[in-house]
Structure formats: structure tokens, C-alpha cells
Amino acid sequence: MIGPLVSQARNAVDIAGPSMELAEILAPSRVAWNAGARSKKAVLEALAGLIAGDGGGATAAEVFQALLARERLGSTALGRGIAIPHGRMERCEGPRAAFLHAAKPVDFDAADNEPVDLFFALLVPAECQDHHLRILAHLAEMFSDRDLVARLRASSGPAEAYAILTGEVARAMT
Secondary structure, eight states: OHHHHHHHHHHHSOOOOTTOOGGGTEEEEEEEEEEOOOSHHHHHHHHHHHHHTTOSSOOHHHHHHHHHHHHHHSOOEEETTEEOOEEEESSOSSOEEEEEEEEEEEOOOOTTOOOEEEEEEEEEETTOHHHHHHHHHHHHHHHTOHHHHHHHHTOSSHHHHHHHHHTHHHHHHO
8 A cells, every 4th residue: 555655756846855754743642642543534633733832824624624625535454553634725825744543443345354553744835835845755664664664653643753753763773
């Protein structure tokens, strides 16, 4: 499941290189741990609230509608309990992301029929199609790393998950 998304995105544009820093689009305040969302709608609402919660030009309702519109085209679940809900909208000042770990995995219509517990949401300005695809390709490749996914699931909370996602743990160990 993850492999085809990476291949499709690579065919569309060059994959984001090492200069792609998740810390530029993901703030620690937009990481939620053991969230109680129990449905696809509740997960999208929670992610929208995280993205809109600290500004950025869009309301939670607008972000939710952007994520829902994309989800209606087909599930953004990659398989293996991972989903990357994403969308584009006019009232977005720049790429913004949120990460959510669900306390209980949620049915997200994944092709492998596995429920999802790890959600990385992405919102970009409407005019940023190529950049959007590069970020998605980077995320799909990142989440194909089974060790990273296992470390995320074993995280003690949002601060540790943020450090893993942004590579701060790796940088601290070098």
C-alpha cells in the first residue's frame, strides 16, 4: 500500500530531499497522543482542530472540510495502521501539519482492512500542488520505515513522538 503511493508521487515530481524539514510544518502543539477519536469523522475533526488551533489563516471547520473533501475521493490510509489525510485550500498561509495517535485504532477504509492508529495530516495552500506532492512523497517514504513506525507507537507521549517525527532524536544521537 505504501509503496504505490511513493511511486506515484515520485512519478509526479522529484521527491523532497534532505532539505525537507518536518519541523518547518509540524509544531509540537499540533501533536496529540492517545486521542479518544473513535470514527473517521472524529479523527478528521481532531486533526483540523490541531492544524487551525495556533493560527495559520484557516478555521477548524474550513480545515475539516478540506480534509473531508479529499477523503471523499478515496481513503488516505496507507495500510499497516497509518493514514495521511491531506488537503489544499485557499485560506492557508503555508504548509501545516498535525500528528495524532489514536488511543484505539479507527476504521479508516484502508485497503488492507487494518484500523489506523497513526495519522499525519497535511494542509497546503491551493496553489502549491507540486510542493504538496513532494511533502506527501516524503511522508509516505518516511512511514514505510517500519522501525520509525514502531518507535512512534512505542512513544511515551506527544513530545517524544514530535522528536521522532522531526528527527531530533536522530540528531541528538549523532
